[in-house]
Amino acid sequence: xxxxxxxxxxxxxxxxxxxxxxxxxxxxxxxxxxxxxxxxxxxxxxxxxxxxxxxxxxxxxxxxxxxxxxxxxxxxxxxxxxxxxxxxxxxxxxxxxxxxxxxxxx
Numbered sequence: 104x105x106x107x108x109x110x111x112x113x114x115x116x117x118x119x120x121x122x123x124x125x126x127x128x129x130x131x132x133x134x135x136x137x138x139x140x141x142x143x144x145x146x147x148x149x150x151x152x153x154x155x156x157x158x159x160x161x162x163x164x165x166x167x168x169x170x171x172x173x174x175x176x177x178x179x180x181x182x183x184x185x186x187x188x189x190x191x192x193x194x195x196x197x198x199x200x201x202x203x204x205x206x207x208x209x
Contacts, residue, residue: 116198117180119159121151124190132198133157133178146189159193161186 121129123145131139131153141151148165158178161171164186171186183194 115180117157117178117195118198119153120194120196122192122194131159133159133195146191149186149189149191151191151193159195160184161191161193164189 117133119131119133120127121131121141121143123143128143128145129141131141133153135157136155137153138155139153141153143149146165148163149161150163151159152162153159154176156176156178158176160176161174161184164171166186166188168188171184171189171191174184177184177193177195180195180197183192185192
């Protein structure tokens with residue numbers, strides 16, 4: 104059995120970076136108590152929502168498969184969500200630019 108866990112330090116500030124076809128179009132800190140929506144002129148049919156629990160997710164998309172919406176909330180460094188048909192990518196990373204440590208338990 105293999106179990107992977109994330110070792111994310113308490114107080115770590117996380118950033119969600121939103122890309123459209125390899126171009127960074129938005130960046131937001133995932134702070135507690137902050138909720139906001141992101142819609143972009145590149146494709147206004149895609150709606151991304153930042154939740155007050157320090158997560159972010161695709162909530163509306165006009166793509167056929169809806170994998171991006173079904174992925175749900177992400178909020179740990181190293182996680183990502185993509186709407187491939189529409190060219191959007193959300194990547195979570197630490198504000199200080201360092202990666203996440205992965206604990207491996209065998």
